[in-house]
Amino acid sequence: MAAVPEKLVIGFDLGGTNMAAGLVDARLEVLESLEMETPTASQEELLSAIVSMVRDVSSRAPSPVSAVGFGIPSMIDQQHGRAVMSVNVPLADCDFVDYMRSELGMPVFIDNDANVAALAEARAGAALGASEVIMITMGTGIGGGIIIDGRVYRGFTGSAAELGHMVIDANGPRCQGSCENYGCFETMASGTALKRYAREEALSQPKSALAQALASGEDPDGALLTSLALEGDPASLAVYEKIGFYTGVGITSLVNIFNPEVFVVGGGLIKAGELILGPARKLLMERGLRPNRDLVRVVPAKFGADAGMLGAACLALDELAATVQ
Numbered sequence: 001m002a003a004v005p006e007k008l009v010i011g012f013d014l015g016g017t018n019m020a021a022g023l024v025d026a027r028l029e030v031l032e033s034l035e036m037e038t039p040t041a042s043q044e045e046l047l048s049a050i051v052s053m054v055r056d057v058s059s060r061a062p063s064p065v066s067a068v069g070f071g072i073p074s075m076i077d078q079q080h081g082r083a084v085m086s087v088n089v090p091l092a093d094c095d096f097v098d099y100m101r102s103e104l105g106m107p108v109f110i111d112n113d114a115n116v117a118a119l120a121e122a123r124a125g126a127a128l129g130a131s132e133v134i135m136i137t138m139g140t141g142i143g144g145g146i147i148i149d150g151r152v153y154r155g156f157t158g159s160a161a162e163l164g165h166m167v168i169d170a171n172g173p174r175c176q177g178s179c180e181n182y183g184c185f186e187t188m189a190s191g192t193a194l195k196r197y198a199r200e201e202a203l204s205q206p207k208s209a210l211a212q213a214l215a216s217g218e219d220p221d222g223a224l225l226t227s228l229a230l231e232g233d234p235a236s237l238a239v240y241e242k243i244g245f246y247t248g249v250g251i252t253s254l255v256n257i258f259n260p261e262v263f264v265v266g267g268g269l270i271k272a273g274e275l276i277l278g279p280a281r282k283l284l285m286e287r288g289l290r291p292n293r294d295l296v297r298v299v300p301a302k303f304g305a306d307a308g309m310l311g312a313a314c315l316a317l318d319e320l321a322a323t324v325q
């Protein structure tokens with residue numbers, strides 16, 4: 001008798017800077033994947049690039065793809081499958097599920113990008129075995145996922161857990177993209193904030209390696225800052241002190257509120273590891289409330305930048321299983 005082919009799904013992670021699609025099996029093994037820069041000129045261009053990527057990955061599958069799960073950086077109306085608005089990508093008032101279903105001709109499921117990242121980390125990653133988990137993803141923005149009693153908490157309509165838009169400094173700088181607020185967590189500790197601090201620090205330490213790198217046209221991104229910080233450049237270390245400090249401020253409030261067992265920190269920026277987690281944990285221990293601060297484990301994401309894609313695949317697999325029952 002021929003072996004029954006294993007269920008294959010596509011997990012799609014839409015980020016503010018990059019997007020990735022992966023062909024994933026039921027054991028969360030990635031068989032194929034593609035990545036490209038997120039087109040941000042218009043919603044139309046973005047949607048058609050997403051469709052092409054999914055078709056491309058799907059065409060490489062050894063057996064039919066059963067569904068696509070999307071993690072999108074948006075406020076979601078789950079009942080209508082809509083992306084209501086998004087801070088860092090051009091996606092608003094969009095009937096995302098209907099559109100993708102008709103373009104792709106297969107079942108489509110959506111959730112927020114950080115919600116699905118948290119799902120992957122809780123299911124098989126850094127928070128495996130824990131039922132109370134908070135995750136933040138630090139990239140272009142800061143995303144948040146809350147797992148309560150082993151399940152993703154989505155709020156009333158599907159737009160909960162916008163942890164990146166928790167205010168850290170009410171008199172701070174204006175938030176980015178379409179967020180009208182000031183001093184949001186993502187304004188103070190994201191990859192965008194890192195670039196701002198790097199430029200400020202280069203101006204105040206003009207002889208530093210960081211200032212020289214920026215003067216020669218390098219982009220002040222996480223990769224540059226991490227390599228300079230690890231070489232001991234004081235300006236780059238000061239940038240990470242600041243990012244780590246504000247990350248700690250955010251983590252402390254969330255640990256006080258939710259009493260999680262595990263707090264996972266993911267997204268591109270966490271490649272800097274202890275440069276961020278060191279100062280963040282220190283702040284938590286100095287300012288957090290007992291017993292929450294003593295009990296929580298603050299850990300880097302296991303799946304790194306793949307957490308969103310794997311989580312989107314988990315979402316599709318879970319939803320398929322739920323519809324079969």
Ligand code: BGC
Nearest residue numbers: 073074087114141142143144
């Ligand atoms: C968005 C979130 C998203 C996060 C990371 C934030 O600006 O509001 O929905 O999860 O960026 O992409």
